[in-house]
Structure formats: C-alpha cells, structure tokens
Amino acid sequence: MIPKSHPRYESLMKREKIIEFFERGILAKAGLIAHGRGEAFDYIIGERTTEYALKSIKAAASLLILSKKPVISVNGNTIALAFNHVIELSKLLNCPIEVNLFYKTEERLRAIKKFFDENKEELEGIKINFGGSYIIPNLESNRRFVSEDFYYSDTVLVPLEDGDRAEALIKMGKKVITIDLNPLSRTSRVSTITIVDEITRAMPLLVRYVKTLSRKEAEDILKSYDNKKNLEDILKYMSERLAKLKL
Helix, strand or coil, rough: CCCCCCHHHHHHHHHHHHHHHHHCCCHHHEEEEEEHHHHHHHHCCCCCCCCCHHHHHHHHHHHHHHHCCCCEEEEEHHHHHHHHHHHHHHHHHHHCEEEECCCHHHHHHHHHHHHHCCCCCCCCCEECCCCEEEECCCCCCCEEECCCCHHCEEEEEEECCHHHHHHHEEEEEEEEEEECCCCHHHHHHHCEEEEEECCHHHHHHHHHHHHHHHHHHHHHHHHCCHHHHHHHHHHHHHHHHHHHHHC
C-alpha cells in the first residue's frame, strides 16, 4: 500500500497502473520502458502542465472541434492511463476509437477486448475499431492496417504515438495531434499539434476545452498557434529549468 502522503504518490500510482495492465496482457514490455522514459522528461518540466502545454491543449481542442471526421487512436499505455477520458472525449466528438498496436499479438487483442467488454456500459454508443484492411502508405509496421474510419479521417488524436506512423499520417494529409513528454521525438516534431505533457494531466484539460470552446474561439486559437514555435519555447523552458536545478 502506497500512502497518499508519499511525495511520489501520483507517479507511483501511475506505475502501479502500468504494471497492472502489463500483467493483464494489455501492455507490451516496451510499454513499461516508454512510460519510464516519459517520466524522466516529466521531471524536467516539473511534473506540471506548463503554459506551453496549455497552449497546445487549447489548440488541439480547437482542431478537434473544427474537424469533420476526427478519430482517437489508442495503444495499451493510453488505455491503462486515460481510458475514461478517451471515452468522454469520444462521446463529445461523436468519433470512433481505434485500437492500434505496434507490438500486436492475438493475446493482446483478446486482453483489450476483454477489458472493453468489462466496461461495455461506459462504451455504449461508441464505435470501437481494431484496425482493418485499409493500409497507411509509406509504413511497414503492423500499425499500417487501419479501419475505414481511420483511413478517411481528417484529424487523428494519437497519444503516445510512434514517430514513423505519425510521419506517414502527415504525408497522407491528415492533421495529427499527439501527447508526448519528449519534445525531441520524431512524433513531436512532425505532428500538427504536440502537447508536451503527461497524459493523465493533458486529457482532462483537453476534454474541458472541447466542452467549453465555441467554434469562433477555436478558429481564433488555431490562427495564432505555431507548433514549431511552441516546441522551441518548451525546449528553452526545459533548458533554463535544468540550469536552475544545478546542485
């Protein structure tokens, strides 16, 4: 039992959740590594939602509001850490959820489907896709196989994405929104909007702004948003913070 008074309580609880979903077969081993790598970057930004992340979250919400055919793509880590908020966002946008795995096995798919069945009441009315026969061009991994909904979407929210697919989606002409604690990753650098924040902090805020922003506000936010400039600003912030943290 981890006491709530522990200074690392929130972080440790997320680790426990990741371990739980790994043991259930929903996460691949690489998902554990990816989570730990993200934690390292979270330390650098101070384990909080920065003003730069908030700017990206508002832009992401704006893009989703204005999109005609958005889709939310999830992997094991996203299911483990942000399942409820993914459901809420899907209902707000009336958009499908696509399960897309890099380390795809029949065992993992069965485990995820079982988890979804256990939560079928919450998922009522949401279309869930587990890939399909449509193929993303310029991509060789198993993640290239997607559903018709995904293939013809205009905007894809892909928390915790891998860079090669993000790049391929951009080449298809799609708008890509990612949540990635590493601003130097290929995913962060090629995406349309990059939210450099921890997923359990970013998703509730994304839901909030999708609920509250008007179309006019969304249009104005997108007009002034510059993802490259935002990434430069967050890197400068991280560098300055590291300099201040010298022992």
